[in-house]
Amino acid sequence: TDIKKLTYSNRGMTLEEDINASNQYYLVQGLAVIHKKPTPVQIVSVDYPKRSAAVIKEAYFKQQSTTDYNGVYRGKYVDFEAKETQNKTSFPLHNFHEHQINHMKAVYKQNGICFILLRFSITDEVFFLEAQxxxxxxxxxxxxxxxxxxxxxxxxxxxxxxxxxxxxxDYLKVIDCIYFNL
Amino acid sequence: TDIKKLTYSNRGMTLEEDINASNQYYLVQGLAVIHKKPTPVQIVSVDYPKRSAAVIKEAYFKQQSTTDYNGVYRGKYVDFEAKETQNKTSFPLHNFHEHQINHMKAVYKQNGICFILLRFSITDEVFFLEAQxxxxxxxxxxxxxxxxxxxxxxxxxxxxxxxxxxxxxDYLKVIDCIYFNL
Ligand SMILES: [Mg+2]
Ligand SMILES: [Mg+2]
Structure with missing residues (x-):
């Protein structure tokens, strides 16, 4: 039998799906508690039908005022954003928003573990880069x-x-190395 | 002039509003970075009108799989839930959900700072109680x-x-006292 190399292209997974699955693994194994925040939504109108659940009838997507992921590892606060690019030679900054940067700067000042996970889709490479x-x-x-x-x-x-x-x-492995000298 | 005692009844504020305002104060002062998570919503149908923003046409409220508040203080992970009751002599456990408890237990095992803020509405009292x-x-x-x-x-x-x-x-004052011996 032929063991294929694990690549995003043949797995058909997005970076977000991979991170969510990794977080789920960490949670079940008792290694860390890290979650993706829900997508913020501005709710304009809601129906309350009798005998059934409230239905949101009009709402709009809002921009997250923080990063998407945060949680706890060995007592320390962990906070990161994950982004993908089709570019080959550089990672465009327009993938980030001013308020995300401001949030990460505030976390960094509070001594949180703060980083970004960057994926170059074409070559299927993922990097951990500290926020600074x-x-x-x-x-x-x-x-x-x-x-x-x-x-x-x-x-x-x-x-x-x-x-x-x-x-x-396995981004905890990088955290172990950089922040816990393990 | 008459300085009124600050009470919830005369201020007309909910516990959530008070916590959000406190978090905003901590953020602006550079003391801590703690946010309320967005309300999770299950999106069923979305319209994409030309030249304008996507409109969510059908969606439902989901239960948060974690607590509502988390963030970082002095490098440590902070996680809590806030609840109010009209009861006078006890705080009913039905205010909490199994998944919130499981989340808090996982955070506690990861050495996060984990607690609940309880408000007795009638007497206008707020208590900080460690999750354990x-x-x-x-x-x-x-x-x-x-x-x-x-x-x-x-x-x-x-x-x-x-x-x-x-x-x-000012719940950071309690955290200082319990977890940082300040
Ligand atoms: Mg994002
Ligand atoms: Mg709540």
């Missing part, structure tokens, strides 16, 4: 700097995460 | 134990929080 690297590119951008983080920089300063079966994206 | 006290009443309940936590117990083992102007409910 994102901050410096973000802040430079407004002073006329470049609008993306070079892949070369991400390879040098970030940590590659190879895709496995369970957990699919 | 809730666990013992919850677990006893299924073995035929009582269906509520006596107020006397909450007064003895919990910490009263007096309502102030800013922050309205």
């Amino acid at each position: 690297h994102l901050f410096s590119y973000w802040d430079e951008q407004s002073k006329g700097g470049r609008k993306s983080i070079p892949k070369k920089y991400i390879e040098e300063r970030g940590y590659p995460i190879s895709i496995s079966l369970n957990p699919r994206i | 006290h809730l666990f013992s009443y919850w677990d006893e309940q299924s073995k035929g134990g009582r269906k509520s936590i006596p107020k006397k117990y909450i007064e003895e083992r919990g910490y009263p929080i007096s309502i102030s102007l800013n922050p309205r409910i």
Whole structure:
């Protein structure tokens, strides 16, 4: 039998699905408690039919005022955002929003573990990059700097995460290494 | 001029509004980063009108699989649920759901700071109670134990929080005392 290499293309999984599955694995194993936040919705009108559940009849998607993922690992606060790009040589900063950056800066000041998970879809590579690297590119951008983080920089300063079966994206391993010296 | 005592009745504020305002104060002051999670919604149908935002046409409220509030304080993970009761002598356990308890137990095992904020509406009193006290009443309940936590117990083992102007409910002060010996 032929064991295929695990790639996003042949698995048909999004980065978000992989992270959710990894978080579920961590939770069941008692390793960490990390969840994706619900998508925020602005509710405009709700029907309350008799004898059945309330139905939302008009609502709009709102932008998350924080990052999508947070939780606890070994007592420490963990907070991150996950993004994918079709680009090959750099990660465009337009994938991030001002309020997400502000949130991550606030978390960083509070000594939370804060990072981004970046996926280059074409080559099917995932990197763990500490938030402070994102901050410096973000802040430079407004002073006329470049609008993306070079892949070369991400390879040098970030940590590659190879895709496995369970957990699919083992980002706790990187946290162990950087923050707990394990 | 007459300075009125700050009470929920004359302020017309819910516990949730007071906590959100306190979190906003902590955030602006750079003291902590703690947010209420968005209400989870199961989206069934969405319209995509030309040239305007997507409209959710049918959706249902889902139960939060975690607690409502979490975030970071001095690097530590903070997680809590807030509940009000009209009862005078005890806090009914039916205010909590199995999945919330399971979530809090998982957080507790991960060494997160985990508690509940309880408000007795009639007497306008707010208490901070560490989650492990809730666990013992919850677990006893299924073995035929009582269906509520006596107020006397909450007064003895919990910490009263007096309502102030800013922050309205200063629960970080209790965290400082219990977890940081400050
Ligand atoms: Mg996102
Ligand atoms: Mg709630």
